[in-house]
Amino acid sequence: MNSASPSDSFLLPDDVDVERLIELFGGPGCCCQGHSADFSLCYFDSFDWRLNSAGLRLLQVTSDGSAVLRLQSADGEQVVEPLQSVAEPAWPADLPDSDLRLRVSSLLEMRVLLPLARVQIESIGLALLNEDAKTVVRLQLLSLLCDSPDRESIALGPRLRLIPVRGYTAESQRAADFLANEMVWPKVPPCLFEEALTAVDRAPGDYSSKLKVALRPKQTALEAQREILRALSLTIERNIPGTRADLDSEFLHDLRVAIRRTRSALTQIKLVLPEPVVKEYQQRFARLGQVTGPTRDLDVFLLELPGLRAALPPAMAADLDALEVHVRKAQRSEQRRLKRRLGSPATGAMVQAWRELLDAPRLPGEPGALSSLPVAQLASQQIWRMYKRVRKAGRAIQPDSPAEALHQLRKDCKKLRYLIEFFRDIYPAKPLKRMLRPLKDLLDCLGQFQDRELQAEWLEGLSAELDRSDPQGRRSLMATGALVAHLLRDQHLARERFAERFARFDAADSHVLYRRLFRDRGA
Amino acid sequence: MRVLGIYNIKGGVGKTAAAVNIGHLAAADGLRTLIWDLDPQGAATFYLRVKPKVRGSKRMLLGKRDLSDVLKGTDYPHLDLLPADFSYRNMDLLFGGTKKPTTRLRRLLRPLAAQYDLVVLDCPPSISLVSENIFRAVDALLLPTIPTPLSLRTLEQLLDFMAGHDLGSPVLTFYSMVDRRKQLHQDVVASPVDARCGVLSTTIPYASEVERMGLERRPVTAFAACSMAGRSYQALWTELKSQVAGLQPGAVFDSPY
Numbered sequence: 001m002n003s004a005s006p007s008d009s010f011l012l013p014d015d016v017d018v019e020r021l022i023e024l025f026g027g028p029g030c031c032c033q034g035h036s037a038d039f040s041l042c043y044f045d046s047f048d049w050r051l052n053s054a055g056l057r058l059l060q061v062t063s064d065g066s067a068v069l070r071l072q073s074a075d076g077e078q079v080v081e082p083l084q085s086v087a088e089p090a091w092p093a094d095l096p097d098s099d100l101r102l103r104v105s106s107l108l109e110m111r112v113l114l115p116l117a118r119v120q121i122e123s124i125g126l127a128l129l130n131e132d133a134k135t136v137v138r139l140q141l142l143s144l145l146c147d148s149p150d151r152e153s154i155a156l157g158p159r160l161r162l163i164p165v166r167g168y169t170a171e172s173q174r175a176a177d178f179l180a181n182e183m184v185w186p187k188v189p190p191c192l193f194e195e196a197l198t199a200v201d202r203a204p205g206d207y208s209s210k211l212k213v214a215l216r217p218k219q220t221a222l223e224a225q226r227e228i229l230r231a232l233s234l235t236i237e238r239n240i241p242g243t244r245a246d247l248d249s250e251f252l253h254d255l256r257v258a259i260r261r262t263r264s265a266l267t268q269i270k271l272v273l274p275e276p277v278v279k280e281y282q283q284r285f286a287r288l289g290q291v292t293g294p295t296r297d298l299d300v301f302l303l304e305l306p307g308l309r310a311a312l313p314p315a316m317a318a319d320l321d322a323l324e325v326h327v328r329k330a331q332r333s334e335q336r337r338l339k340r341r342l343g344s345p346a347t348g349a350m351v352q353a354w355r356e357l358l359d360a361p362r363l364p365g366e367p368g369a370l371s372s373l374p375v376a377q378l379a380s381q382q383i384w385r386m387y388k389r390v391r392k393a394g395r396a397i398q399p400d401s402p403a404e405a406l407h408q409l410r411k412d413c414k415k416l417r418y419l420i421e422f423f424r425d426i427y428p429a430k431p432l433k434r435m436l437r438p439l440k441d442l443l444d445c446l447g448q449f450q451d452r453e454l455q456a457e458w459l460e461g462l463s464a465e466l467d468r469s470d471p472q473g474r475r476s477l478m479a480t481g482a483l484v485a486h487l488l489r490d491q492h493l494a495r496e497r498f499a500e501r502f503a504r505f506d507a508a509d510s511h512v513l514y515r516r517l518f519r520d521r522g523a
Numbered sequence: 524m525r526v527l528g529i530y531n532i533k534g535g536v537g538k539t540a541a542a543v544n545i546g547h548l549a550a551a552d553g554l555r556t557l558i559w560d561l562d563p564q565g566a567a568t569f570y571l572r573v574k575p576k577v578r579g580s581k582r583m584l585l586g587k588r589d590l591s592d593v594l595k596g597t598d599y600p601h602l603d604l605l606p607a608d609f610s611y612r613n614m615d616l617l618f619g620g621t622k623k624p625t626t627r628l629r630r631l632l633r634p635l636a637a638q639y640d641l642v643v644l645d646c647p648p649s650i651s652l653v654s655e656n657i658f659r660a661v662d663a664l665l666l667p668t669i670p671t672p673l674s675l676r677t678l679e680q681l682l683d684f685m686a687g688h689d690l691g692s693p694v695l696t697f698y699s700m701v702d703r704r705k706q707l708h709q710d711v712v713a714s715p716v717d718a719r720c721g722v723l724s725t726t727i728p729y730a731s732e733v734e735r736m737g738l739e740r741r742p743v744t745a746f747a748a749c750s751m752a753g754r755s756y757q758a759l760w761t762e763l764k765s766q767v768a769g770l771q772p773g774a775v776f777d778s779p780y
Contacts, residue, residue: 039778061778068778076780123779127598132740134572135598140779161779165596166603192780 004180004187006172009142009161011186018124018141021160024183025128025175034125034138039063041119043193044089046111047242047251052204054107057193060089071100076190079103089113110303112248117196118147119156128175136171138163144192146199154199159188207238209254211261215425217376221272222367224375225265228422230358232262237351243292244339249299252338256296259289264418268382274365277357284350291341298331301455311486312479319479322472326462379423380521386416387514394442394502399495403453406498410446417443431513438505445494445501452491456484524636525769527643528661528692532677534648537667537699539566540733540743542645544756545665545763547742550602552760552772554640557594557603561614561657562647565607571597572740577608584617586631591638599745600777603639615652628656641770650684658690663767666720667699667727670711682719695766697723697759700733721766725759728752 016024018033025031040062045051051058056079057072067086071079080099089095090112092105104113121144128137140163144156160179164172179185189195197203213231215224235258242251263285266278305324309317341347357363370378390412397405417439424432463480467473504510529542539562546558560567565575573595582588594603618627632642646657658664666681668674678696685694696716702708716722727733730752732743739746747753764770 037777039780041778041780059780061780063778070780121779132572132574135596138600142779167593167595190780 004173004176006164006169006176007162007190008176008180009159009188009190010179010183011188012141012158012160013185014158016158018126021126021139021141025126029129029133031126031128034127036122036124037063039121039123041121041192041196042088043116043196044113045116046108047114047247048111048207048209048254049205050107050109050111051104056103056107057191058089058104058113059193060085062086069095069100071103072191074191074193088115110248111250114247116202117200119192119196120145120147120153128171130168130171136165136168137175138165139175146196148200156192156195156199157188160185209235209250209257211235211421211424213422213425215375215423217374217426219375220371221269221373221375221378222371224379224423225269225272226358226363228265228269229262230355232258232265233351233355233358236262237355240342240351244342246335246339249296249303252292252296252299256289256292259285259292260414261418261422263289264415265422268386268415268419269378269422270382271368271370272378273371274363274367276365277363281354284354288347288350292338295331295334295338297454297458298327298334300451301327301458302331308483308486312482316479316482319472319475320483322466322476323459323462323480323483326465375423376426376521379419379426380518383416383419383423384514384518386412386419387518390416391506391511394506397498397502399499403449406446406495407450410443410450413439413443413446427517431517435510435513435517438501438507438510442501442505445497449491449494449498452487452494456487456491459484459487524632524639525641525663525767526632526661527641527763527767528646528657528664529643529667530646530654530657530664531648531666531668532650532654532681533669533674536648536669536674537727537733538562538648539570539645540736541665541667541697541699541727541756541759542643543567543570543736544742544744545760546602546641546643547599547744548757548760549641549643549770550599551744553601554770554772555601555638556641556643557605557635557639558643558645559605560607560645561611561653562607562645563609563611564647565609567645568604568606570736570740570742571602571604573597573604573606575607575609577606577610580608580610581617584611584614584627584631585621586627590631590635598741611647618652618656624652625655626659628653629660632660650681655688655690658685658688658692661692662769664692664694665763666694666696668696669700670698670708670726672711675711675716678720679717682717686719693721693767694719695721695723695763698726700729701726702729723759723762723766725755725762727755727759 022028022031022033042060044058044060055074057074058069059072060067060069065086067084069083069085069089073079080103083096083098083100085096092101092108092113095101095104121142124141126139126141127135128139130136140161142159142161144158145153146156147153162172162176162179180187194204211228211231213227215227236255239251239255239258242248243255263282266273266282266285302324305320305327309320312320390409393405393409393412397409417436420432420436420439459480463477466477466480468477527545529538529545531538542558546556550556558567558571560575568575577583577593579588579593583590583593590605594605597604618624621627623630635642644657644661647653666678668678682694685692698708698712701712712726728751730750732747732750732752735747736743743750743753744756748757
């Protein structure tokens with residue numbers, strides 16, 4: 001006996017229609033047709049699947065001019081009260097005030113909601129009746145068409161959904177048992193999510209900003225480096241359209257990280273790829289990275305602005321409005337420039353050539369001297385070398401060291417982090433996680449030190465452009481001044497925190513781990 | 524959750540027809556609606572094709588059994604029924620033996636607040652402890668009134684009772700079973716009513732469709748929505764929504780996912 005529950009859905013054979021169903025359930029006295037309705041359903045998530053990662057599905061169902069947003073668990077259970085909302089959701093903050101908004105915005109942060117899959121549903125209602133001709137079970141015969149952006153709509157199998165009527169669960173259970181055991185129709189999940197995504201060639205979690213490369217310790221260094229670069233090139237390609245369309249700030253962020261990692265993988269995994277390839281693409285990606293810088297700086301400032309506003313005296317916070325307008329204008333202008341550059345034939349050709357080169361069976365030129373080394377050995381050697389460099393440079397930092405020394409240390413720390421992340425797969429996960437935490441904290445501290453300095457410098461330069469001739473302009477100037485002071489204070493705090501953060505990175509137990517994982521394996 | 528009591532001291536004034544049709548229209552508007560058939564005659568239960576039997580009704584009325592366990596879905600999405608039971612004839616006695624006997628019903632309904640937007644009480648004709656429970660449980664009392672002098676007198680008696688017992692729920696009335704051919708009905712409809720009571724402008728005609736509910740065992744608004752009676756109930760519901768807060772159409776509609 002197949003187990004069935006009173007609210008199951010069953011996949012129907014293609015030849016089963018309403019008449020056949022009525023006949024199967026005992027004829028018109030026992031089963032009757034109800035009303036029909038058309039629905040349109042769309043699933044949403046951020047580009048990096050933040051809702052899916054939390055085990056949630058957000059869908060909007062539209063019918064006859066009404067629309068409802070539902071937040072469900074993976075098995076279709078309602079998580080919060082549904083929300084009436086006809087507008088297609090985009091920014092969580094723009095949703096009507098509700099538990100649903102609270103839940104979605106806390107998970108999405110600065111990311112926008114994007115439509116994943118749209119399904120058109122035709123529903124024909126049926127009712128099973130008792131001896132009083134009273135409805136004791138409701139049924140829905142569903143025909144589903146999944147919209148596809150680049151080809152004809154895809155039909156998902158027709159299905160029959162059982163809806164128990166309160167107080168008549170036994171009748172629903174009988175119907176479910178009949179369908180499962182006598183008709184032997186397969187059950188389908190109560191949620192369409194995975195089916196609809198498959199129909200449009202998507203899979204939950206098919207993008208992540210985290211680098212995922214499945215390396216094997218005995219793989220050659222050359223194979224491993226190519227796989228890492230291939231994964232990064234895919235991330236670059238996937239983030240360019242969203243960056244160009246300025247869908248949200250994280251497309252550009254992920255693009256920049258992928259470019260930096262690519263540069264790092266080219267230069268820090270030494271003597272593996274042919275030298276001319278390294279040279280050429282190191283320069284090309286450096287230029288691409290530069291193009292993306294100004295927009296990202298402005299994005300970061302705008303993302304941090306609410307926090308910075310809150311740090312000012314309340315009476316002054318509103319005086320930053322003029323500054324915000326100015327920054328938004330500058331961001332739009334830089335974004336336009338970025339869009340042009342990323343959409344240029346030269347950038348397109350470069351990205352394509354890079355991918356073709358990585359996919360080609362042989363690389364042009366002579367591979368580097370270490371190309372045939374097992375990747376575990378090469379990775380361990382290079383991580384150990386970079387670790388020693390960071391440790392030496394960090395220990396040399398004194399309270400009066402120039403800012404430049406901290407900036408240089410930050411660059412080296414990033415290189416170390418990227419190297420560890422590239423080769424994450426070939427090391428045991430637990431100790432790696434323990435080592436990465438202090439390194440990430442140190443990087444946060446150094447990042448804050450450098451970002452605050454750059455932002456303060458940038459704001460000082462900007463203040464010259466603010467109009468001082470009217471009272472509003474003067475108030476903005478004063479608020480900007482207060483902001484600069486706050487940023488410099490923050491930078492100072494970051495510097496004060498440095499010693500403690502570095503000490504944690506440089507702790508004896510951490511050193512033992514580095515030595516065991518990398519020095520000993522690299523020998 | 525709003526609670527609406529369809530009540531009159533007199534019987535045969537169209538209470539049950541109003542309760543069933545209003546409940547049906549509210550559910551069709553997307554409000555999660557429950558009709559509680561408090562009348563042991565069980566006419567609303569009959570109209571909705573449910574058996575007039577509540578297992579453990581005494582325990583339920585004493586709050587020892589969850590109301591949710593005895594609810595029945597109807598033929599209409601979002602419309603549930605708490606069926607009548609013949610034992611309801613002893614409800615007065617039962618409530619009388621409890622602590623705070625006049626608020627028993629209100630306390631019984633409280634746990635349903637998360638499940639329903641509207642509860643319609645189809646009340647038995649009388650003025651008793653159960654009636655007082657109803658007055659204390661409702662957000663509004665809706666009185667179908669036949670346009671005759673005797674009915675108006677009964678209405679005044681009720682309003683006096685409510686004033687004397689410090690019962691502040693708003694009372695709304697509408698004329699029911701109105702026969703346009705009768706001059707008396709026309710005169711009463713045109714005459715002013717006690718100012719303590721709101722009068723809805725919609726009238727429900729004396730119509731064979733309403734009587735046919737007993738044959739069809741469906742609301743008029745389901746089997747003859749376009750008839751005079753069907754349209755009148757629709758107008759009554761529309762007017763009621765404008766008079767009683769919290770009856771706006773619900774956000775939930777039936778969707779397969």
